[in-house]
Amino acid sequence: MKITRLAVTALRMVLVVAFLLLLLFQVMSIPGQFAHMAQENPDRANLQWPLTIFFILEVACVQVVIVGTWKLLTLVKRDRIFSNGALVWVDAIVWAIAAGWTMLAALSAVVVLSADDPGLPLLLILILVAGAALGLVVVGLRALLRQAADLRADMEAVI
Structure with a gap:
């Protein structure tokens, strides 16, 4: 059981880092990237908001998977999986x-x-x-x- 606890703890740390990085992408990187794209290519500026929303929603789906995995790890830890x-x-x-x-x-x-x-x-x-x-x-x-x-x-x- 000690190896299970270690694996759960390690995976939780990875999940926290991944979630925080994805949050950073959602808030700063994705909107900034498509705003820059709109400035550099004015003929494609109409894609800025659809692509921003699309990628934010895609990242949100990954975040749901991370939260679900976290909850499943909690059940593993409590032997209720x-x-x-x-x-x-x-x-x-x-x-x-x-x-x-x-x-x-x-x-x-x-x-x-x-x-x-x-x-x-x-x-x-x-x-x-x-x-x-x-x-x-x-x-x-x-x-x-x-x-x-x-x-x-x-x-x-x-x-």
């Missing part, structure tokens, strides 16, 4: 991944239809495939968690 309460947080993670993937798919469709160079569309498609794989893995793990929670409830009822 195999409970129905864990499924709520896994569902939040699944929905955040699905929302982020859907928004990225919409942006990718626009980029693919208007691109003259195949580099960016291929990169976006690669990211979409990786995001779909991640989402499907989490859905599969959710099914395993559901089975384990049901088995634990059955065992507790017998004991």
Whole structure:
């Protein structure tokens, strides 16, 4: 159990750093980047706010995954991971991944239809495939968690 505590503590520290960095991106970097883009390319200034909002929402989806992971780590620490309460947080993670993937798919469709160079569309498609794989893995793990929670409830009822 000591290795589990160490792993949970280390992952929590990584999650805090990642969340704070993402918050910094949301508040300063993303709006600043697209404001600079609008100044440098006035013909693309109309993209400033749609792209700013898009990327802030994408980062928010990642932040939901971080919060959900934090909550699941709390359940691991309390030895309550195999409970129905864990499924709520896994569902939040699944929905955040699905929302982020859907928004990225919409942006990718626009980029693919208007691109003259195949580099960016291929990169976006690669990211979409990786995001779909991640989402499907989490859905599969959710099914395993559901089975384990049901088995634990059955065992507790017998004991």
